[in-house]
Amino acid sequence: MNKYEPRKTEQKWQKKWHDAGLYECNLEDKKPKYYNLVMFPYPSGDKLHIGHWYNFAPSDSWGRYMRMKGYNVLEPMGYDSFGLPAENYAIKKGVHPTVSIAENIEYMRKQLREMGPMYDYEKEVVTSSPEYYRWTQWVFLQLYKKGLAYRKNAPVNWCPSCQTVLANEQVEDGQCERCKHEVTKKDLTQWFFRIRDYAEKLLDYSGLDWPAKTILMQKNWIGRSEGSEIVFELCDKEGAKSGESVAVFTTRADTLFGATYMVLAPEHPLVLEINTKDQMENIKDYIEKARKETDIARSAEGREKTGVFTGTYAVNPVNGEVIPVWIADYVLMHYGTGAVMAVPAHDERDFDFAKKYDLPIREVIKPAGKAGAGQNKIAEQAFTDDGALVNSKGFDGMDSAEARKKITAKLEKDKKGKLVVNYKLRDWLVSRQRYWGAPIPIVYCKKCGEVPVLEENLPVLLPADVDFTPKGDGKSPLNTCESFVNTDCPKCGGKAEREVDTMDTFVDSSWYFLRYPSAKNDKEAFDKKNTKKWLPVDMYIGGPEHACMHLLYARFINMVLNDLGFIDFKEPFKRLIHQGMITKDGAKMSKTKGNVVSPDSFVEKYGSDVFRMYLMFMGPFTDGGDWNDKGITGIMRFVERFYQLITAEAAADDDKTYESTKRALHKAIKKVTGDIELFHFNTAIAALMEFLNGAVKTGLSKEDKAEAVRLIAPLAPHLAEELWETIGGKFSVFDAGWPEFEEKLLEEDTIKLIIQVNGKLRGQLEADKSESKEKIISSAKEIENVKRFIEDKELIKEIYVPGKLVSFVVKES
RNA sequence: GCCGGGGUGGCGAAAUUGGUAGACGCGCGGGACUUAAAAUCCCGUAGUAGCAAUACUGUGCGGGUUCGAUUCCCGCCCCCGGCACCA
Numbered sequence: 001m002n003k004y005e006p007r008k009t010e011q012k013w014q015k016k017w018h019d020a021g022l023y024e025c026n027l028e029d030k031k032p033k034y035y036n037l038v039m040f041p042y043p044s045g046d047k048l049h050i051g052h053w054y055n056f057a058p059s060d061s062w063g064r065y066m067r068m069k070g071y072n073v074l075e076p077m078g079y080d081s082f083g084l085p086a087e088n089y090a091i092k093k094g095v096h097p098t099v100s101i102a103e104n105i106e107y108m109r110k111q112l113r114e115m116g117p118m119y120d121y122e123k124e125v126v127t128s129s130p131e132y133y134r135w136t137q138w139v140f141l142q143l144y145k146k147g148l149a150y151r152k153n154a155p156v157n158w159c160p161s162c163q164t165v166l167a168n169e170q171v172e173d174g175q176c177e178r179c180k181h182e183v184t185k186k187d188l189t190q191w192f193f194r195i196r197d198y199a200e201k202l203l204d205y206s207g208l209d210w211p212a213k214t215i216l217m218q219k220n221w222i223g224r225s226e227g228s229e230i231v232f233e234l235c236d237k238e239g240a241k242s243g244e245s246v247a248v249f250t251t252r253a254d255t256l257f258g259a260t261y262m263v264l265a266p267e268h269p270l271v272l273e274i275n276t277k278d279q280m281e282n283i284k285d286y287i288e289k290a291r292k293e294t295d296i297a298r299s300a301e302g303r304e305k306t307g308v309f310t311g312t313y314a315v316n317p318v319n320g321e322v323i324p325v326w327i328a329d330y331v332l333m334h335y336g337t338g339a340v341m342a343v344p345a346h347d348e349r350d351f352d353f354a355k356k357y358d359l360p361i362r363e364v365i366k367p368a369g370k371a372g373a374g375q376n377k378i379a380e381q382a383f384t385d386d387g388a389l390v391n392s393k394g395f396d397g398m399d400s401a402e403a404r405k406k407i408t409a410k411l412e413k414d415k416k417g418k419l420v421v422n423y424k425l426r427d428w429l430v431s432r433q434r435y436w437g438a439p440i441p442i443v444y445c446k447k448c449g450e451v452p453v454l455e456e457n458l459p460v461l462l463p464a465d466v467d468f469t470p471k472g473d474g475k476s477p478l479n480t481c482e483s484f485v486n487t488d489c490p491k492c493g494g495k496a497e498r499e500v501d502t503m504d505t506f507v508d509s510s511w512y513f514l515r516y517p518s519a520k521n522d523k524e525a526f527d528k529k530n531t532k533k534w535l536p537v538d539m540y541i542g543g544p545e546h547a548c549m550h551l552l553y554a555r556f557i558n559m560v561l562n563d564l565g566f567i568d569f570k571e572p573f574k575r576l577i578h579q580g581m582i583t584k585d586g587a588k589m590s591k592t593k594g595n596v597v598s599p600d601s602f603v604e605k606y607g608s609d610v611f612r613m614y615l616m617f618m619g620p621f622t623d624g625g626d627w628n629d630k631g632i633t634g635i636m637r638f639v640e641r642f643y644q645l646i647t648a649e650a651a652a653d654d655d656k657t658y659e660s661t662k663r664a665l666h667k668a669i670k671k672v673t674g675d676i677e678l679f680h681f682n683t684a685i686a687a688l689m690e691f692l693n694g695a696v697k698t699g700l701s702k703e704d705k706a707e708a709v710r711l712i713a714p715l716a717p718h719l720a721e722e723l724w725e726t727i728g729g730k731f732s733v734f735d736a737g738w739p740e741f742e743e744k745l746l747e748e749d750t751i752k753l754i755i756q757v758n759g760k761l762r763g764q765l766e767a768d769k770s771e772s773k774e775k776i777i778s779s780a781k782e783i784e785n786v787k788r789f790i791e792d793k794e795l796i797k798e799i800y801v802p803g804k805l806v807s808f809v810v811k812e813s
Numbered sequence: 814g815c816c817g818g819g820g821u822g823g824c825g826a827a828a829u830u831g832g833u834a835g836a837c838g839c840g841c842g843g844g845a846c847u848u849a850a851a852a853u854c855c856c857g858u859a860g861u862a863g864c865a866a867u868a869c870u871g872u873g874c875g876g877g878u879u880c881g882a883u884u885c886c887c888g889c890c891c892c893c894g895g896c897a898c899c900a
Contacts, residue, residue: 248900619825
């Protein structure tokens with residue numbers, strides 16, 4: 001009896017697979033295509049942790065299953081290698097990102113090889129390589145040409161002490177993570193993509209097999225709301241108009257008569273122009289304070305409202321009433337118009353504010369159907385539901401929904417209002433004042449202004465010899481590299497300077513799935529033929545944390561490229577599945593917490609198959625769970641026992657005692673197939689264990705061994721390949737097809753029924769399949785234990801569910 | 814606060830449309846093999862009572878619908894994830 005040697009066997013097959021090029025996908029193959037994709041990793045110093053394996057292994061099992069089902073499977077892998085951690089590592093340790101990233105990728109490739117996935121390494125992409133980011137820059141230019149990339153001022157997190165721009169994740173509780181100095185904001189001119197223009201299109205999810213949860217999260221993120229834009233003219237206390245006006249956005253035009261003041265965001269462009277002299281100092285102070293506040297602090301829950309009066313007033317367009325104009329930071333510049341009409345009686349935030357600054361509260365909506373109710377409560381609490389209008393001349397008694405339309409229609413006649421659709425979604429800020437990213441392919445010419453780099457001159461190479469330590473002026477480190485900055489204008493040939501910001505890494509990852517089938521093509525970003533055949537992605541697997549950012553950006557870029565005619569499909573990912581998160585002692589694994597668990601030692605000890613299967617056996621793929629290695633022994637035993645079963649002498653399958661084993665095998669084929677289809681790998685493995693427990697008693701026939709080996713192949717690829725060879729199969733088991741079950745073998749002659757009395761289990765009955773209802777009921781009554789509970793009692797009802805149960809209902813005496 | 818997902822043995826978990834709760838695995842207890850241990854194999858394993866047959870209790874808590882509820886409905890508690898002053 002030979003013992004299974006996982007390490008040796010796995011290395012043997014990894015080499016054979018590689019030497020034979022087994023997993024190199026021939027894109028031209030006639031078989032139906034299947035594009036199986038998993039979100040690519042970031043090659044940071046953490047290497048691959050068990051979270052990656054938890055994600056990658058089932059994805060690979062799925063790809064292997066589809067291959068065995070007869071598909072030509074493309075299963076590529078790549079590295080999302082631009083980004084902040086590599087740059088920070090460089091600043092700290094003095095190792096150039098090019099070097100550290102190359103080392104990390106090399107190490108991760110080794111880890112991946114040991115996992116034994118069927119990745120096609122020939123089609124790898126590395127986003128920080130010029131061969132890749134050349135096309136990222138090309139994508140930028142396509143958006144630019146279409147008017148979908150533009151520049152505007154936007155604040156960045158700014159540490160006045162380090163004199164540097166900070167990413168959100170470098171800000172902790174409003175402080176710089178490095179020096180703990182208070183973080184403020186600084187306005188910089190930055191590049192944006194007009195994702196808002198696609199808000200409506202992005203809300204269409206038809207034809208997508210995505211988790212409902214993800215769609216819901218994206219919808220909430222896009223945040224479509226229908227409302228009205230209403231114009232208020234500004235004036236002084238007596239109502240004399242200044243000629244200026246402010247538009248507000250509201251979803252509650254029905255409450256317009258209840259507007260008792262108006263509020264502007266501190267960043268509103270009119271703020272410094274409209275205030276009266278006596279208020280100037282107060283206002284400047286307040287704006288200064290608001291600028292220092294981070295978004296996080298400004299939006300903290302339960303925060304006391306603050307604000308200042310501008311000294312200016314506005315005219316309510318519906319009734320001519322003169323109301324004061326305030327400034328407060330609870331109004332956000334980037335939502336709506338950056339100004340609101342305040343209706344304290346019917347909005348909680350306005351209510352809190354009005355209470356604090358003693359502003360009038362006027363009720364204009366009453367709960368429908370209860371005239372007068374809530375009259376005296378409005379001083380205590382805002383009523384925010386829809387209802388019937390009061391104190392609204394000309395609209396009294398109307399319900400809220402109708403009033404919103406009628407009031408807006410009236411305003412529209414006077415050109416003081418209109419119906420608008422508003423979105424929470426903001427345009428995508430793609431500028432980063434960082435070194436380690438793809439340079440934005442734009443130059444600035446004194447004569448011609450902003451000029452895009454010519455496509456034939458791509459890539460704009462990221463210079464290697466740059467001092468990327470923080471400089472102090474808030475500009476990208478590239479600004480210090482003269483040979484990079486100084487260039488010629490593509491239009492007039494005169495002197496020009498390059499854009500020194502680099503692109504957000506989400507741009508890199510927003511189109512990488514398009515690149516894999518064309519990875520070898522250096523003439524086009526994605527060639528027509530391969531793209532037409534291989535995209536969209538059939539299955540995309542990755543973490544739910546990407547629901548609102550990466551997945552939305554990828555859909556947006558895909559739609560833009562579709563509109564531009566480069567690709568002929570709207571949606572990039574047909575089917576999407578999220579894996580659950582693996583925690584350690586309940587906490588998210590992270591390098592800073594020091595609780596990252598490496599897969600390497602487990603692979604060394606138990607082998608990849610065991611480790612992979614253990615991760616899959618832990619629980620449902622979409623659930624994740626807390627990591628512990630307690631149960632891994634069980635999988636190790638299972639693998640060994642499975643090996644022994646197949647390598648043992650074959651059983652004679654005409655033997656009568658073998659019948660139940662054959663039946664169990666086909667039951668297992670059915671169950672495993674169904675479970676894999678649903679990504680229920682845990683129960684698929686359980687079904688295999690159950691089958692094994694029975695099969696060891698009789699052994700397996702020669703032909704059934706082949707079935708069993710193929711059945712386990714997607715879950716334990718090395719083991720299966722080894723056993724396939726042992727039993728004389730032709731290389732490779734992954735080209736041997738997927739086993740099919742015979743329905744006939746699963747049919748049973750007898751049925752097992754349970755017998756209940758008043759819903760409680762009292763007995764069991766085995767009957768012939770063709771037995772009549774009457775016969776079954778009468779024999780059920782004869783069961784001793786059933787008799788005990790129905791004897792001498794009034795039988796009210798007999799329930800018979802064919803093939804399942806007999807239930808007697810008796811009256812308790 | 815809002816949105817989403819959960820709460821089942823000592824542990825990870827399982828349970829088509831309401832129909833034997835706890836499959837499978839870990840751990841634990843007992844036994845076999847062994848000079849011994851490891852490994853392996855066999856038996857047992859929700860709780861309570863009982864030699865047993867069996868009975869009662871049991872899927873976060875309290876109600877309801879039903880012959881029958883882990884599953885459906887109402888109210889509550891707790892945990893996890895996402896978003897958060899969105900006008």
